[in-house]
Amino acid sequence: MDDDSRRLLPSPAYGTSSDSDLPEDSSSSTDQAPPGGPCDDPGQRTPGKKRLAFFAIILTEALERMAFYSLVCNMVLFLNSNPLAWASYHAAMALFTFNGLSYVATVFGGWVADALFGKYPTIFAAFFVYIVGCAVWPALYPYPSRTFISHCGTADQNVSHWCAVNTSASYTVPLGQENCAWAVFLAIGIISCGYGFVRVNIIPFGAHQVEHEGQKATRFYFNWLYWFFNVGSLIAFGVVGFIQQNVSYFYGYLLPGIFLIVAFVIFVSGSKNYVKKREAHGSILTNIFCICKNAVKVYWHKNRRRDTEVLTSGLSQSEQVPCCIDYAKVRYGGQFTESSVNDIKALGRILLVFASMIPYWMVYYQMQTTFIVQGLHMNLSFVSVNVSAAKDDTRHFMIPASWLMMFDVIFVLFLLPLLDRVIYPRLDRAGYSPSLRLRILIGMLFTVAAMLVAGAVEHFRLWTIWSNNATSGAIQEQLIGCTTYYSSEMSILWQIPQYALVGISEIFTITAGLELAYIAAPPSMKGIIMGLYWFCEGIGSLLGSATIAIFESLWFPDVDHGNINCERSPFAYPEQKCHLDFYFYTLAGFQVVGILIFIVVAWTLNIGQSIPLRVQEQGIVVVRSSDSTPRPTVVTPSDLPNTSSFRNHVQRRNYDTSSPAMSS
Secondary structure (H helix, E strand, O other): OOHHHHHOOOOOOOOOOOOOOOOOOOOOOOOOOOOOOOOOOHHHOOHHHHHHHHHHHHHHHHHHHHHHHHHHOOHHHHHHOOOOOOOHHHHHHHHHHHHHHHHHHHHHHHHHHHHHHOHHHHHHHHHHHHHHHHHHHHHOOOOOOHHHHHOOOOHHHHOOOOOOOOOOOOOOOOHHHOOOHHHHHHHHHHHHHHHHHHHHHHHHHHHHOOHHHOHHHHHHHHHHHHHHHHHHHHHHHHHHHHHHHHOOHHHHHHHHHHHHHHHHHHHHHOHHHOOOOOOOOOOHHHHHHHHHHHHHHHHHHHHHOOOHHHHOOOOOOOOOOOOHHHHHEHHHOOOEOHHHHHHHHHHHHHHHHHHHOHHHHHHHHHHHOHHHHHHHOOEOOOOOOOOOOOOOOOOOOOOOHHHHHHHHHHHHHHHHHHHHHHHHHHHHHHOOOOOHHHHHHHHHHHHHHHHHHHHHHHHHHHHHHHOOOOOOOOOEEEEEOOEEEEEOOOEHHHHHHHHHHHHHHHHHHHHHHHHHHHHHOOHHHHHHHHHHHHHHHHHHHHHHHHHHHHHHHHHOOOOOOOOOOOOOOOOOOOOOOOOHHHHHHHHHHHHHHHHHHHHHHHHHOOOOOOOOEEEEOOEEEEOOOOOOOOOOEEEOHHHOOOHHHHHHHHHHHHOOOOOHHHHO
């Protein structure tokens, strides 16, 4: 399922400041025009212009989602098959790097928009970068002419020689010497920058178009944005993924560029109808850096003088010795107010929670990488293919390996409304509302189960190949494009449970994690918190690439080229290295360690604690667990649009990290 669409679910106000219940510091808001600066008046727009602006943003986002997931869904297959013929684990590392850089770039994209150019100019320029990167991708694959088809299967004759570095398919080469490696990673870098800069700015830019209409309009925008996100991802996985695998990579990778060009035209065509609220006038990220720099400077200056009395001057007996960041406060000799520094400290606590979730992202992105590698070596058809059949026999239908990712989307779309509309409200009425940290923890446990199931599937896949004959085995030959994949008779549909378990984990961990980010962040930090959340997600994906590099010489074959089965029994360890199952089990262990770290961090810092809710006939009685003497607050039904929105409101108040309850 689309990552960003899931992020929109917990609250209709992600990335915006439209919630009237949350006081905002206008001086720190990154979405206001400076005093006296140019600012479009939303009240001057006609209803027709409002609708045109709304649909322009929605359609732009849907097409951008289609382009991004069209690139992602079969990237591993594209790089692993002829003519590029990368090793499967190198192809997986490239996709890990792509996802990682894409989300790391969001932090810098937000800074550029806030501090330098503003959102609309940044989105405009980023689309050009995005399109240029996508134009490189189809050029890596030869045009499907008759000459190309007649030479099908020989990588040295079909590889695009303008970018080739190594054309030998007889031995394993380092990642940097794979065919067209420099062009692939150049395109990945360009696309990642374009994607990150567009992604972090266009969602809040769209919210600005409707936020003046009230909370209902904002919710309407995010609900429809979520729906179109999923439509885009389903089309990418279902239609474009089929074209890439079963028709032509060349045509399949022309489509993302076409989607982006159409998206750019639609976005620009609505420019006269947009509310362009602000010019760039400063960045929260810059303010954070200045506060930290000032704190270090003051602390270092006082420490050099060894003046203990100066370090602790002004403290009463009940006050604790300040930490380093406190020295940026005016009362300790710094230049910043108490609230500004306290907000940085609160943000630091939240970042510790985000960092403890990094192992989750390492596991999560296996769905787009090693799960695909595993699926390509399973039976992709609904019938068993005779081993002695000609390898170019393509009369039977073959399931695109990327289609299995749609089961993740389906499970999320089915189960998330069930939880939000049925299960959570019933738990609220019973007074057992699950805390955010508990929901995150439950999702992490499901990813452990997903890795264990994936490891078991791989174990039995190898067993079906080598259990009867350790020299030939029950191997099927499947022709995908110009590459023969040697697969087991085990159907790829056996992968459905592991994809489903990852989808279930998203419902708990990702939605609760984004809700926690929005709720726990101080008002002045809400503009940067989502970028930092995505940054940690990107780090997790990059560490996934590093993990493969660590185990490359241990559990991955020296040469695969469509065959990760090795030539000996998979149980003859350590003589051979085909052990993708061991890799999955190791990732499950990493996630268990991540769970323990998360428990220590979340429970020690008291972040994401539960808020008991008890629904009565006259309204909802709220008992705030952080209070030493709980005081029920009765809210009548007229004050409560729905239980879910009220729960978000109460949690925002309870997680105000500047309050004494949270600070303690």
